Amino acid sequence: MNMPNLKEAKIRGKSKVRIIKDAYKVKEELKNIGKDKKYFIKTYGCQMNEHDSENIKAILEDMSYKETEDMEKADIILLNTCAIRENAHNKVFGMIGRIKHLKEQKSHIIAGICGCMAQEEGIATELKNKYKHIDLVFGTHNFHTLPELIEKNQKEKERQIEVFSKEGDVLENIPVKRDSKYKAFVNIMLGCDKFCTYCIVPYTRGKQRSRKKEDILKEIEELIKKGYKEVTLLGQNVNAYGKDLEEDYNMANLLEEVAKTKIPRIRFVTSHPWDFTEEMIDKIAKYENIMPYIHLPLQSGSNRILKLMGRRYTKEEYLTLYHKLKEKIPSCAITTDIIVAFPGETEEDFKETLEVVDACKYDGAYTFIFSKREGTPASKMEESLKEEEKRERLHRLNEKINDYSNKANQKYKGKTVKVLLEKVSEKDPSMLSGYTETNKLVNVKSAKENLGKIVSVKITNIKTWSMDGEII
Numbered sequence: 489m490n491m492p493n494l495k496e497a498k499i500r501g502k503s504k505v506r507i508i509k510d511a512y513k514v515k516e517e518l519k520n521i522g523k524d525k526k527y528f529i530k531t532y533g534c535q536m537n538e539h540d541s542e543n544i545k546a547i548l549e550d551m552s553y554k555e556t557e558d559m560e561k562a563d564i565i566l567l568n569t570c571a572i573r574e575n576a577h578n579k580v581f582g583m584i585g586r587i588k589h590l591k592e593q594k595s596h597i598i599a600g601i602c603g604c605m606a607q608e609e610g611i612a613t614e615l616k617n618k619y620k621h622i623d624l625v626f627g628t629h630n631f632h633t634l635p636e637l638i639e640k641n642q643k644e645k646e647r648q649i650e651v652f653s654k655e656g657d658v659l660e661n662i663p664v665k666r667d668s669k670y671k672a673f674v675n676i677m678l679g680c681d682k683f684c685t686y687c688i689v690p691y692t693r694g695k696q697r698s699r700k701k702e703d704i705l706k707e708i709e710e711l712i713k714k715g716y717k718e719v720t721l722l723g724q725n726v727n728a729y730g731k732d733l734e735e736d737y738n739m740a741n742l743l744e745e746v747a748k749t750k751i752p753r754i755r756f757v758t759s760h761p762w763d764f765t766e767e768m769i770d771k772i773a774k775y776e777n778i779m780p781y782i783h784l785p786l787q788s789g790s791n792r793i794l795k796l797m798g799r800r801y802t803k804e805e806y807l808t809l810y811h812k813l814k815e816k817i818p819s820c821a822i823t824t825d826i827i828v829a830f831p832g833e834t835e836e837d838f839k840e841t842l843e844v845v846d847a848c849k850y851d852g853a854y855t856f857i858f859s860k861r862e863g864t865p866a867s868k869m870e871e872s873l874k875e876e877e878k879r880e881r882l883h884r885l886n887e888k889i890n891d892y893s894n895k896a897n898q899k900y901k902g903k904t905v906k907v908l909l910e911k912v913s914e915k916d917p918s919m920l921s922g923y924t925e926t927n928k929l930v931n932v933k934s935a936k937e938n939l940g941k942i943v944s945v946k947i948t949n950i951k952t953w954s955m956d957g958e959i960i
């Protein structure tokens with residue numbers, strides 16, 4: 489057994505990142521252990537987690553398990569969890585209760601919890617002591633060892649709790665079963681060293697480590713050969729890409745080389761304003777296949793709160809960056825993340841956030857009430873607001889955000905945009921959906937043959953969360 493440890497999770501040493509190319513292996517005798525059996529995996533949280541689940545699916549299929557979307561039919565159930573806010577926890581514990589019920593009827597089911605929650609010391613201890621029907625607990629650093637964990641659990645009839653709090657390696661050649669045939673996530677860096685005071689990610693995902701550009705480009709070339717039209721370059725803080733590499737190579741260089749592969753669409757998330765260089769902006773403006781869509785988390789519009797959050801920029805610096813982006817990439821859509829009710833946030837601070845929203849008129853935003861994460865510096869800061877007051881601030885912010893998002897969408901009416909058609913509508917099979925270059929969801933009437941194609945669409949109708957259009 490290996491339990492996570494908060495103190496170890498904080499460590500950032502000077503040792504070189506190991507790039508391990510052969511960490512993943514499935515023993516011959518395990519290749520059939522899932523024959524005629526099914527797995528169910530539920531993913532919570534960010535795109536990084538979704539991508540980890542794509543890896544986990546491929547690993548399970550290497551052992552001959554088949555996927556089911558019905559948890560009741562599964563022989564192995566995995567919850568790939570998120571630790572970013574308290575409400576993510578509550579959902580997972582609800583599911584753990586349902587799994588207990590299922591296991592009372594079918595005791596052979598293997599149930600596992602993985603991902604960021606498993607990396608939390610308090611949660612792993614709770615799972616170990618109180619939730620004995622959970623057979624596997626493993627974290628973000630070792631999901632590639634799943635075959636061995638399953639084998640041990642079956643042979644030794646013992647729960648396997650294996651979570652490591654470490655800075656982490658870069659593992660290459662982990663198999664992947666991608667959810668889409670047209671767009672793909674590509675990790676470019678793992679972990680985070682920013683340690684914003686509210687955020688648990690640097691503890692659950694280890695230190696910032698960039699993949700080598702050769703490995704990234706090879707993966708993208710292979711995707712192009714398979715017919716993929718879009719890649720999303722993933723990282724907690726992609727703009728810091730390369731800072732930990734020996735060679736002098738940064739995100740702007742990577743964007744340029746990826747653009748030159750000629751893949752039709754390139755996106756990247758998430759950007760931290762601190763590391764967003766002028767050079768990057770120039771590359772985005774220069775290459776047509778780098779999408780004019782940027783997610784630029786603000787978090788707060790008050791300099792006092794930004795400082796308490798450890799964000800390393802001021803409101804003024806953020807606005808300068810924002811205007812530079814809009815000036816050099818005029819068609820660019822910008823979305824953001826905002827946290828309200830950070831400890832000590834006064835009405836004045838909150839109003840400053842609203843003012844920045846007024847200045848930026850975002851295309852959209854993810855908004856959150858501050859959630860105390862055990863072990864982070866902000867969890868020790870004093871909170872004074874009542875729940876009702878926090879909700880009221882969130883509500884006021886959301887009204888403004890929705891208003892601007894609506895106005896931004898209205899501008900599309902009658903315009904012609906390019907859409908990568910990627911899905912058949914569940915409600916109406918004659919409809920396909922996809923995203924514009926600026927990441928707006930569009931529905932069109934179209935034959936299925938157009939799936940995977942980038943088509944020109946005239947926007948006819950604007951709805952709250954999507955738009956309708958006609959292929960021209």
Ligand code: 5AD
Nearest residue numbers: 686687785825826827856857858859
């Ligand atoms: N409480 C509320 N929101 C948080 N986020 C990260 N940590 C917390 C927290 N403790 C938000 C930030 C981040 C997004 C992914 O989640 O806005 O950008």
Ligand code: SF4
Nearest residue numbers: 680682683684687689
């Ligand atoms: Fe968390 Fe800040 Fe790192 Fe983003 S940059 S993952 S908010 S610590």
